[in-house]
Every structure is written in C-alpha cells, then in structure tokens.
Amino acid sequence: MRRFAALLFAGGLGFVLLVIVTQLNLGQTPMIVGQEMLNVAGAQVGAANIVTSVLLAYRGFDTLGELSVLFAAATVIGLVLGHRRSNAAVDPDGGFVLQAGADLLFPLLLVVGCNIILYGHLTPGGGFQGGVILAAAFFVGVLGRPSTGLDHSVIEVIEGFAGSAFIAVGLWALFAEGEFLMPMLDPGTVGDLISAGTLPLLSLALGLKVGSELAGLMTSLANTEAGDP
Amino acid sequence: MIHLDYVTILYVGAIGLLAIGAAGLVICNNFFRILLALVVLEAGANLLLVLMGYRGDAKAPILGFGPDGAQMVDPIPQTLVLTAIVIGVAVQALAVSILVRVFRSYGTLDIRELKARFEHDIAVEMGIEPPRGGEAPAGGRIQSSGPPNFRPPESHS
Amino acid sequence: MLEWIASLIVITVLTSAVAVLTVQNMVGAVAAASVVSLGVSVVFVLMHAPDVAMTEAAVGAGLSGVVMALGLRKLGLWRLEDDKGSAHALEPTPRPETDADA
Numbered sequence: 001m002r003r004f005a006a007l008l009f010a011g012g013l014g015f016v017l018l019v020i021v022t023q024l025n026l027g028q029t030p031m032i033v034g035q036e037m038l039n040v041a042g043a044q045v046g047a048a049n050i051v052t053s054v055l056l057a058y059r060g061f062d063t064l065g066e067l068s069v070l071f072a073a074a075t076v077i078g079l080v081l082g083h084r085r086s087n088a089a090v091d092p093d094g095g096f097v098l099q100a101g102a103d104l105l106f107p108l109l110l111v112v113g114c115n116i117i118l119y120g121h122l123t124p125g126g127g128f129q130g131g132v133i134l135a136a137a138f139f140v141g142v143l144g145r146p147s148t149g150l151d152h153s154v155i156e157v158i159e160g161f162a163g164s165a166f167i168a169v170g171l172w173a174l175f176a177e178g179e180f181l182m183p184m185l186d187p188g189t190v191g192d193l194i195s196a197g198t199l200p201l202l203s204l205a206l207g208l209k210v211g212s213e214l215a216g217l218m219t220s221l222a223n224t225e226a227g228d229p
Numbered sequence: 230m231i232h233l234d235y236v237t238i239l240y241v242g243a244i245g246l247l248a249i250g251a252a253g254l255v256i257c258n259n260f261f262r263i264l265l266a267l268v269v270l271e272a273g274a275n276l277l278l279v280l281m282g283y284r285g286d287a288k289a290p291i292l293g294f295g296p297d298g299a300q301m302v303d304p305i306p307q308t309l310v311l312t313a314i315v316i317g318v319a320v321q322a323l324a325v326s327i328l329v330r331v332f333r334s335y336g337t338l339d340i341r342e343l344k345a346r347f348e349h350d351i352a353v354e355m356g357i358e359p360p361r362g363g364e365a366p367a368g369g370r371i372q373s374s375g376p377p378n379f380r381p382p383e384s385h386s
Numbered sequence: 387m388l389e390w391i392a393s394l395i396v397i398t399v400l401t402s403a404v405a406v407l408t409v410q411n412m413v414g415a416v417a418a419a420s421v422v423s424l425g426v427s428v429v430f431v432l433m434h435a436p437d438v439a440m441t442e443a444a445v446g447a448g449l450s451g452v453v454m455a456l457g458l459r460k461l462g463l464w465r466l467e468d469d470k471g472s473a474h475a476l477e478p479t480p481r482p483e484t485d486a487d488a
Binding site for chain 1: 234236237240241244245247248249251252255256281282283284285289290291292293301303304305307308309311312315316318319320322323325326327329330333
C-alpha cells in the first residue's frame with residue numbers, strides 16, 4: 001500500500017512539473033536580470049569569467065552564507081562522530097599501488113588545484129572547484145596511509161585564516177565604499193592575470209577555506225571507529 | 230513519432246530524476262538507500278535549475294571565447310547551482326556521519342525497526358508509557374473477571 | 387544529431403537512477419549514484435555551463451562517492467558478491483588454507 005501511494009505521488013509530481021515546464025518557452029528565456037549583468041559585468045568588475053564575477057561581486061553575500069553552511073556541517077560532523085578511543089583498531093595500510101599512486105598524485109593535484117583557483121577569473125574555474133581538488137590532494141595521502149592522519153591544528157589555522165580574510169576584505173569594502181563585499185581596487189583590463197580588483201584575493205581565500213574544510217571533514221569521517229553493533 | 234526537441238528531452242530527464250528521487254525517499258526501507266535517493270534528487274534539481282537558464286544557439290558566459298556575435302546563456306542559475314552543489318555534498322557527509330552514529334548505537338539500519346526502538350527509548354527516558362501499535366484497543370482490554378468494584382447485589386431476605 | 391546524444395545520456399541517467407533504488411548490493415548502489423552525477427555533468431557541458439560541469443564532476447562523481455564509500459566501510463557494508471572474507475571492515479581477510487600435509 002505504501003509503495004503504491006509513493007509511486008502515485010512520484011508520478012503526480014512528475015506530471016505536474018511536466019505540465020508547468022511545457023507552458024514556459026523552452027530555450028528562449030527572458031533573462032531580465034541576467035542580460036543586464038552580462039552587459040555591464042565586463043566593464044564594471046573586469047573579470048572575463050562572468051559566473052565568477054556574479055559569484056563574488058554581485059552575489060558575494062550568498063557565497064558568505066555558503067561558507068557558513070560548510071563550517072557548520074564540518075563542526076557538527078566533528079561533534080557527532082566524537083573522539084576516537086586510543087585502543088580502537090586502526091585500518092591497515094593500503095597496498096603498494098595505493099601508496100605509490102597517492103605519492104605520485106599529490107603534487108599533480110596540488111598544481112592543478114592552485115592553477116584553477118588562481119585563474120578563476122579568466123577561465124572556467126574559481127574557488128570552489130580548486131578547493132575541492134586541493135581537498136582531494138590532501139586526502140589521498142590519508143587514504144594510502146590511514147595511520148598517519150592529517151594534523152588537525154594546521155587545518156584549523158588555515159581554515160580560520162582564510163575565512164577571516166574573506167570577511168576582512170568585505171569589511172574593508174564596507175568601510176571604504178559603503179557596501180559590503182563590493183570589489184575594490186581597479187578593474188584593470190579584461191584578460192590579464194592581475195585584474196578584477198579584489199576578486200583574485202577573494203577567490204584564493206574561498207579556495208583555501210573550502211579545501212581545508214573538506215579535507216578536515218573527510219579525515220574525521222575516515223578516522224572514526226567502525227560501527228560495532 | 231512526434232519530433233522532440235533536445236531541450237524537451239533534457240527537461241524530461243531532469244523531471245524524471247526528481248520523480249525517481251522523491252519516490253525513493255518514500256519507498257526505501259534501508260536508511261543508506263534513502264540517502265542515495267537524496268543524492269539523485271539533488272542532481273535532478275540542479276539539472277532543472279541550469280536548464281532554466283539555457284538559450285538556444287548561445288555560448289558560455291565567458292568573455293573572449295566562442296563565436297562573436299552570439300548571445301550568452303544566463304549566468305545567474307549557474308551561480309546558484311554552484312553553491313547548491315557544494316552545500317549538497319556537505320549535507321551528504323553530515324548524513325553519513327549521523328548514520329554511522331545511529332548504527333553504532335542501535336546496530337541496525339532498517340527504518341521500521343529503528344522507529345519502534347526510538348519511540349520505546351524516548352518513552353522510557355520521559356517516564357511515560359511506550360506508544361502501543363495501531364491494533365491495540367484504546368483504553369485497555371476488558372478484564373474477564375468483571376469491573377473492579379462489582380459486588381453482587383445482596384438478596385433481601 | 388544533438389537529439390541522439392541527449393536521448394542517450396538521458397536514458398543512461400534514468401536507468402542508473404532506477405538502479406540506485408533496486409540493486410541489492412550497496413557498493414553497486416553507490417556506483418550507480420556516481421554514474422548519475424557523471425551523466426548530469428556531461429549534460430551541463432552541453433548546456434554551455436563549464437563552471438557547473440567542473441564542480442559537478444569533481445564533487446558529485448569524486449568527493450561524494452568517496453564520502454559514501456567511507457560511510458559504507460564504517461558501517462560494515464563494503465562487501466562484494468562473491469567475497470568470502472569477513473564482513474567486518476577492519477579484520478584482515480583470512481588467507482585460504484592450503485592442504486599441504488593432508
């Protein structure tokens with residue numbers, strides 16, 4: 001009975017959404033606000049990647065909210081999983097292939113992650129993508145040798161520093177120009193590495209925070225004791 | 230066969246993912262599978278959002294790429310979906326850690342059994358009676374020895 | 387031409403989504419969820435959204451899969467069909483006994 005009601009609900013939901021979607025103009029969106037942003041973003045912010053300029057300049061407050069959600073999730077994971085008892089069994093080390101692969105991949109992933117973060121305002125990329133790749137770079141070593149975990153104090157220092165740098169740049173914009181997180185410093189020419197004002201700094205802070213947060217989160221998940229019923 | 234536009238096919242795919250994820254959330258009995266249905270649901274919702282901003286014969290919203298003179302797709306849904314994807318993975322990691330904790334305490338991942346044990350534990354903690362199942366009669370069973378203060382009427386001689 | 391590519395990707399994604407709910411083995415369900423994320427990321431490339439495609443590929447198919455696999459290992463559900471080893475995550479698999487002096 002429950003399965004039938006659930007399938008009926010899912011079918012009804014799909015049907016309602018299909019009917020609503022066919023009433024819209026598929027492939028011809030009106031783009032009222034988006035068109036304005038596309039027209040002025042090049043001259044006003046100076047970044048070639050318009051999605052990054054929307055993310056950090058026009059809607060920077062949403063990005064700050066997303067950073068708080070990540071921080072809350074990482075904190076609650078640390079709280080829920082608790083401390084590992086010192087006499088709990090340790091995972092065995094990975095085999096030779098895993099350890100050698102992790103050692104070879106670590107510098108490559110580090111370079112790719114830093115490249116994506118630093119060129120985030122010119123090519124597709126930015127803080128989030130590069131941060132995720134940096135977190136993977138640091139976590140791959142923990143997968144290969146589970147006995148040597150990441151140093152949590154270093155992770156906390158980097159995370160705190162990057163988060164406060166993001167807020168500090170925003171507050172500087174507030175006190176200097178009158179709007180929180182407005183891009184300062186001049187836009188420069190589109191396409192240069194040093195352009196788009198404070199956007200590369202914000203991107204760097206975002207990438208470091210996301211990377212260290214996700215690495216710490218996955219390490220605490222990997223270090224928890226196995227569930228013994 | 231009706232000639233279907235490729236945008237319509239992608240819309241059908243996104244809505245299908247939403248429906249399958251929603252059905253999985255309600256149907257599944259294993260707690261871990263409910264979490265995987267949530268992953269599918271989030272993928273479908275993000276796809277639907279990005280499809281809303283698509284414009285035919287357009288280029289990516291990056292200055293200096295693509296053919297000149299073409300329009301650009303809407304950048305705002307893409308920005309919102311970027312944030313939503315990262316928040317989604319944080320929520321999934323939190324859900325996995327809560328599952329590990331629940332498994333450590335109760336030893337099972339079946340939601341029907343977990344529901345009964347939760348209610349029992351909460352009732353014991355609060356000092357009230359545990360809730361009975363749906364089939365128990367309200368008010369308790371009638372005792373076969375009659376009501377408690379029943380005295381047979383005395384016969385007047 | 388584009389219709390064929392779109393229908394192929396949509397059919398793959400919908401089949402994998404149904405497989406997430408019906409496959410018995412948990413490792414297979416996690417793999418099917420990663421396939422769904424990968425298909426959605428390819429659709430993002432078709433929609434001229436390279437930032438979103440990069441994020442979905444890195445996060446959905448990479449990080450989310452790793453988090454689910456770690457969770458399965460801690461729950462003791464990381465086992466394949468014909469695995470004769472122990473079900474507990476941390477005990478080493480016993481080596482097969484060889485009847486050398488039977």
